[in-house]
Amino acid sequence: EFQRLDLVAMLLDAHDRGLTVTAIKDPSERSSETSWAVLEQGGVRVVAFPLERLTIDHVKLLIVDGVRAIVGGINWGSHSALNHDVDVLAAGPVVDNLERVFRRDLALAGEPTPIPPPAPDRHVQVLVTHPGDGIRAAALAAVAAARHSIDIEMFVLSDRVILDALVAASRRGVSLRALLDPTQPQNATTMALLQAAGAAVRFYVQAGDELLHAKLGIFDRATVLFGSCNWSYSGFARNHELDLLVHDARLARIFLSRLEQDWVASTP
Incomplete structure (x- = not known):
């Protein structure tokens, strides 16, 4: 879910400041269509994850500058802030491996993307x-x-x-x-x-x-x-x-x- 217009505005601001902003959406999640449309109209690259029957893209992941990531279970929906849920702010080798997931998802969506090898991470x-x-x-x-x-x-x-x-x-x-x-x-x-x-x-x-x-x-x-x-x-x-x-x-x-x-x- 992605109905948080304040977060939409923050992503558009990042794009306007010259950052490369890329988003992967779940095309089956109709309540989020307005947010994705606003981002696309603002020039943000939005890619649809390829879904099969009875599947959804349930991933919740934000990566910034390849060095920090927020990952967990919290949606960006209008109700999500009311829920009891878990996210973490991650740094270190795990971010490289989360970046691999994002890049692989882009490739699955038909976007040619180089995928780096896994980063060693003991923890x-x-x-x-x-x-x-x-x-x-x-x-x-x-x-x-x-x-x-x-x-x-x-x-x-x-x-x-x-x-x-x-x-x-x-x-x-x-x-x-x-x-x-x-x-x-x-x-x-x-x-x-x-x-x-x-x-x-x-x-x-x-x-x-x-x-x-x-x-x-x-x-x-x-x-x-x-x-x-x-x-x-x-x-x-x-x-x-x-x-x-x-x-x-x-x-x-x-x-x-x-x-x-x-x-x-x-x-x-």
Whole structure:
């Protein structure tokens, strides 16, 4: 979603100052058409991501000067600021690898674009789906490797394969905690399934029209998986999604601190 006209104005200003501004849009997202049209009329290059049936381009990514990036789950929609969600401001080798994703998407859209080789990065893996299935594979591997704890904050948690893995983890003694958005009907079934396996599951307590829009998993308080991808079949197998898998206990502590606040605030 992209209905934030203030952000449209900022991008047009950057273009007018001589910066190269390139945008990749999801052509199926009709509510954003005005924003994209205004950018194109202002001279910004806007490219449509090639979609297949039942797919969307769900990526949320901003790269500036090739050295900084904002990535996560937050849309630029009119309602997005009301939601509870996760983005990070990234720097370092991960930005080079995010740039590769952007350039590859341009190439998929029919725009000839050189794609550099991956940048070595010991701490952060950039994961995409459709093309590829890197996010589900990473989530399953992280669940299988967990020995002590798994903490989840999720808009939609419904993929049967990941649910089976979470049930198995809980039954082998891993402390499993999940905080889910109450507006998504699939999550009620998920809650019952995980609770039956011994997990602690709560619905997020909303403030007004707020949604729990985050897609976050924390493993053994040391590894974090987050981004645009819901843990649903569509997220893992149909949509074009972008996540980061970060091996960093400090970042995990930051996310856990906020999750803990949300958990306490959502006490039944």
